Amino acid sequence: MSDQQPFDMNALLQQAQEMGQQLMAAQQSAASETFEGQAGGGAVKIEVTGGFEFQSVTISPAAVDPNDVEMLQDLVLAALNDAVSQIGRDGGMDLGGMDLGGLDLGGLLGGGAGGLGDLLGGGPDALPSADED
Numbered sequence: 001m002s003d004q005q006p007f008d009m010n011a012l013l014q015q016a017q018e019m020g021q022q023l024m025a026a027q028q029s030a031a032s033e034t035f036e037g038q039a040g041g042g043a044v045k046i047e048v049t050g051g052f053e054f055q056s057v058t059i060s061p062a063a064v065d066p067n068d069v070e071m072l073q074d075l076v077l078a079a080l081n082d083a084v085s086q087i088g089r090d091g092g093m094d095l096g097g098m099d100l101g102g103l104d105l106g107g108l109l110g111g112g113a114g115g116l117g118d119l120l121g122g123g124p125d126a127l128p129s130a131d132e133d
Contacts, residue, residue: 030087037083044075048083 030050037046043063047055057079063072 030090033090035083035086035090037079037081037086039075039078039082044072044079046076046079046083048087050087052084052087054083 027050033050034055035048035050037048038044040060040063043060045056045058049055057076059072059076063075065071
């Protein structure tokens with residue numbers, strides 16, 4: 001007999017629910033913040049909320065060259081990408097603000113007593129094969 005605690009599905013579900021609540025709170029917080037993306041040393045600036053509502057586009061007259069429209073298009077695209085990356089980096093969208101250190105899967109993948117292998121009838125160290133009944 002093993003000294004390990006049996007798998008507690010209720011505890012796992014509780015942890016998942018708490019993580020979901022933390023994620024929603026982080027998304028709501030980011031949605032209310034404004035982020036600015038820049039390109040061309042600030043020649044093109046784009047403001048966007050964490051909820052992906054684009055607020056403004058500012059283009060320096062020095063960036064407007066009628067003979068090189070492609071460059072302006074590239075600058076706008078680069079500023080958009082920079083703004084979106086700001087949301088991901090600063091808006092908590094990478095889950096960096098969430099504490100996952102306490103997550104205990106309890107041998108969920110069959111690595112110990114009470115894991116998914118046990119739940120499926122394959123014992124604590126193995127999942128059942130496809131040809132088993």
